[in-house]
Amino acid sequence: MCINxxxxxxxxxxxxxxxxxxxxxTMIGTPDALYMADDKSxxxxxxxxxxxxxxxxxxxxxxxxxxxxxxxxxxxxxxxLVGNKEVKVDTQKSARRGLGHWPWGMWKGHDYxxxxxxxxxxxxxxxIDISNKQILWHxxxxxxxxxxxxxxxxxxxxxxxxxxxxxxxxxxKGKQLWKNNDxxxxxxxxxxxxxxxxxxxxxxxxxxKCSDDYxxxxxxxxxxxxxxxxxxxxxxxxxxxxxxQLVLRKDGIYAAGPKETGMKLxxxxxxxxxxxxxxxxxxxxxxxxxxxxxxxxxxxVRLETAxxxxxxxxxMRPPCQDGVIVSNGLLYWGPWMCGCELSLxxxxxxxxxxxxxxxxxQTPPRLTRYTDQLExxxxxxxxxxxxxxxxxxxxxxxxxxVAIPVKTKQVWTxxxxxxxxxxxxxxAGDLIFVGDRNGAISAFDLEGKPVWKRxxxxxxxxxxxxxxxxxxxxxxxxxxxxxxxxxxxxxxxFRVAPTVRWIPVYxxxxxxxxxxxxxxxxxxTLYAAAGIAHFDGTHLVALDPISGELKQENNTSxxxxxxxxxxxxxxxSLYVADDELRFLAGGVYELARYxxxxxxxxxxxxxxxxxxYRTAFYPYYPEYGKYLSIEHTLxxxxxxxxxxxxxxxxxxxxxxxxxxxxGAPKEKKEVARWLSMRARRTGQAIKRKNLWEDQxxxxxxxxxxxxxxxxxxGHPDQQPEKPFLTAIDIGEGxxxxxxxxxxxxxxxxxxxxxxxxxxxxxxxxxxxxxxxE
Numbered sequence: 001m002c003i004n005x006x007x008x009x010x011x012x013x014x015x016x017x018x019x020x021x022x023x024x025x026t027m028i029g030t031p032d033a034l035y036m037a038d039d040k041s042x043x044x045x046x047x048x049x050x051x052x053x054x055x056x057x058x059x060x061x062x063x064x065x066x067x068x069x070x071x072x073x074x075x076x077x078x079x080x081l082v083g084n085k086e087v088k089v090d091t092q093k094s095a096r097r098g099l100g101h102w103p104w105g106m107w108k109g110h111d112y113x114x115x116x117x118x119x120x121x122x123x124x125x126x127x128i129d130i131s132n133k134q135i136l137w138h139x140x141x142x143x144x145x146x147x148x149x150x151x152x153x154x155x156x157x158x159x160x161x162x163x164x165x166x167x168x169x170x171x172x173k174g175k176q177l178w179k180n181n182d183x184x185x186x187x188x189x190x191x192x193x194x195x196x197x198x199x200x201x202x203x204x205x206x207x208x209k210c211s212d213d214y215x216x217x218x219x220x221x222x223x224x225x226x227x228x229x230x231x232x233x234x235x236x237x238x239x240x241x242x243x244x245q246l247v248l249r250k251d252g253i254y255a256a257g258p259k260e261t262g263m264k265l266x267x268x269x270x271x272x273x274x275x276x277x278x279x280x281x282x283x284x285x286x287x288x289x290x291x292x293x294x295x296x297x298x299x300x301v302r303l304e305t306a307x308x309x310x311x312x313x314x315x316m317r318p319p320c321q322d323g324v325i326v327s328n329g330l331l332y333w334g335p336w337m338c339g340c341e342l343s344l345x346x347x348x349x350x351x352x353x354x355x356x357x358x359x360x361x362q363t364p365p366r367l368t369r370y371t372d373q374l375e376x377x378x379x380x381x382x383x384x385x386x387x388x389x390x391x392x393x394x395x396x397x398x399x400x401x402v403a404i405p406v407k408t409k410q411v412w413t414x415x416x417x418x419x420x421x422x423x424x425x426x427x428a429g430d431l432i433f434v435g436d437r438n439g440a441i442s443a444f445d446l447e448g449k450p451v452w453k454r455x456x457x458x459x460x461x462x463x464x465x466x467x468x469x470x471x472x473x474x475x476x477x478x479x480x481x482x483x484x485x486x487x488x489x490x491x492x493x494f495r496v497a498p499t500v501r502w503i504p505v506y507x508x509x510x511x512x513x514x515x516x517x518x519x520x521x522x523x524x525t526l527y528a529a530a531g532i533a534h535f536d537g538t539h540l541v542a543l544d545p546i547s548g549e550l551k552q553e554n555n556t557s558x559x560x561x562x563x564x565x566x567x568x569x570x571x572x573s574l575y576v577a578d579d580e581l582r583f584l585a586g587g588v589y590e591l592a593r594y595x596x597x598x599x600x601x602x603x604x605x606x607x608x609x610x611x612x613y614r615t616a617f618y619p620y621y622p623e624y625g626k627y628l629s630i631e632h633t634l635x636x637x638x639x640x641x642x643x644x645x646x647x648x649x650x651x652x653x654x655x656x657x658x659x660x661x662x663g664a665p666k667e668k669k670e671v672a673r674w675l676s677m678r679a680r681r682t683g684q685a686i687k688r689k690n691l692w693e694d695q696x697x698x699x700x701x702x703x704x705x706x707x708x709x710x711x712x713x714g715h716p717d718q719q720p721e722k723p724f725l726t727a728i729d730i731g732e733g734x735x736x737x738x739x740x741x742x743x744x745x746x747x748x749x750x751x752x753x754x755x756x757x758x759x760x761x762x763x764x765x766x767x768x769x770x771x772x773e
Contacts, residue, residue: 012050019088021119023204037068062138069122070147083122098649101338110203120147137174149208166233180233195220201282218244237270245285256285256294284323293324298341298611312566312609314587315344341611343586360498370490377484380469382428385754388466396575404709405772414448417765424748425759428466435460452488461619462518474515492548496530516619517573531570534558557601568592571615587611614672616647626747646672654694692733702750713745
């Protein structure tokens with residue numbers, strides 16, 4: 001796969017050879033070509049088109065076989081280790097749903113049991129002039145060389161034959177300069193250990209690196225960190241722990257290791273110069289001119305080498321085999337396979353920039369007014385029982401006092417949008433309002449006929465909020481928009497983002513600071529937040545809903561701990577609870593909490609470089625983040641409970657639990673429902689009887705709780721092609737009625753008005769209406 005390094009666009013794809021273990025040093029990029037080798041040849045692939053321009057095939061008179069094991073390139077010469085055919089591998093697919101997760105196991109061939117057919121083992125080195133594909137020299141050893149133990153520097157190729165010797169070739173003529181089988185050296189290096197585990201790392205990982213003067217053995221297969229002389233291969237020193245990821249710099253060896261084993265070392269003596277933060281598990285460490293990057297418990301550590309201080313990049317972690325790639329003055333995180341207390345997934349690039357915790361720029365103006373008549377708009381005649389916000393109200397209670405009809409019929413359906421995902425609906429007066437990811441707001445009457453339509457400057461991820469006869473909505477362009485709800489007349493817009501900047505995010509251009517969590521109106525104040533990740537800044541505003549004037553703002557919660565540069569990321573929809581404004585905050589903090597009057601952040605700073613929470617934010621990952629949990633306490637203290645993990649992999653059956661004893665605390669669950677559903681907690685403080693349990697294995701994207709009835713939308717587990725809208729008797733747990741839907745309801749995609757009419761928006765862009773029968 002070839003990706004534009006500056007905007008993430010996929011330029012071309014090519015199939016990989018089936019059965020060939022690709023994790024090896026057989027891929028080299030040049031300004032105009034990609035040299036990529038496999039079990040037949042080295043393909044020279046045109047960088048722009050992905051087409052094979054040429055290929056290099058090793059003549060069998062030079063080698064035991066056609067398979068390429070290792071490559072290096074310098075001054076127009078391609079150096080390679082080639083040899084015998086290898087074990088054919090099977091593609092291992094994850095058995096889990098959700099965000100994938102790596103299917104760990106000692107797969108076929110990963111035990112490296114026989115060097116004659118093990119991955120990367122060969123006996124022949126070749127040097128090839130890339131201008132004419134002519135072999136300049138070849139060198140064949142009697143024993144099999146492990147390509148994980150091959151490296152090249154200063155005109156020398158260093159190579160290792162496990163348990164037998166360490167040797168060196170010069171690159172001009174292929175002459176062997178030295179070969180060392182000193183027992184003390186081999187005993188220190190030790191035999192290759194079995195790896196291929198999520199704690200130790202990958203068996204295929206390279207374990208030999210070199211500087212001008214020294215060779216270093218370290219990696220998941222090694223019991224000890226060993227240093228040998230590059231001049232003759234004799235042992236220099238060793239350290240107790242070997243599962244270290246090394247980054248070699250002029251000022252020392254940075255050895256990132258698990259638990260307390262990470263350290264900075266002196267080249268000549270191996271003396272410890274400094275301790276490093278903990279590296280978690282398998283991921284490769286990499287470095288730039290001023291930093292070292294590796295995985296921590298949740299996210300990425302950036303170790304600034306000038307000060308030996310650790311910074312936390314919490315939303316994403318380095319991919320397993322590659323680590324953080326440093327190129328073009330940018331940092332790249334490629335795709336990885338597991339959740340691991342993260343918030344962002346996919347190909348991600350960061351550039352040099354300070355955190356934008358300063359007040360927003362006033363140019364261009366933040367507040368734009370579209371009319372002088374802001375005080376008076378045409379009335380909407382909304383009822384207090386209407387569904388005026390996402391999941392019903394500012395608390396996202398998903399509840400109503402309106403009785404859900406005993407019987408219903410579908411009376412109409414209309415198309416909201418054809419090529420984008422719509423938001424959940426909201427209802428006020430005699431109008432239904434829906435946003436969509438094309439940036440449009442649409443109003444429909446009670447017969448499904450369009451009334452008005454307006455566009456914002458970016459995608460709309462959550463539905464508008466209706467208050468004071470006005471419609472308010474947040475857009476991915478970084479702004480909040482206000483309209484007259486009855487007519488759609490634009491009133492004002494306000495830039496929450498600190499400045500105007502656009503970046504490509506999963507196929508769309510959006511602001512670096514999108515208003516992606518919707519807006520909340522509470523106590524005559526409109527609240528909005530803008531941002532993606534803490535390191536770019538998280539910005540909150542409290543606005544006057546009539547005039548759009550700024551009441552309060554907070555620009556600093558993206559960096560709550562300057563020590564490690566960690567803070568709040570905008571990773572959830574906004575709501576009000578316990579007199580606080582809240583939303584999911586990414587990995588370091590589960591919930592972001594702000595005082596409603598002052599917008600002061602109430603989260604305590606944390607200076608540890610670690611995360612413990614997970615999100616899959618619906619705006620960016622609708623396939624994963626669309627399922628809802630519910631914990632709704634009824635008037636008699638019985639409780640409706642359904643748990644769905646943050647990325648859709650696991651869930652529990654919907655149940656009605658008996659009332660808690662007076663004064664008994666509720667079970668505390670993490671919002672992600674990840675650890676609690678994997679039996680990693682001590683369990684409930686108070687065991688409660690299930691009064692009923694839904695045995696139909698249903699998953700839900702929307703709930704509405706009325707006094708007697710629970711309205712649900714979802715699909716049977718493993719059957720997303722059978723979406724439904726179903727009303728359940730709360731007392732008995734039985735279905736009162738059910739309608740099949742042509743597509744799944746979007747997240748929170750049901751609404752009810754004061755007359756019991758039910759409105760549903762679907763992932764196919766439709767809006768449906770059901771009325772009492």
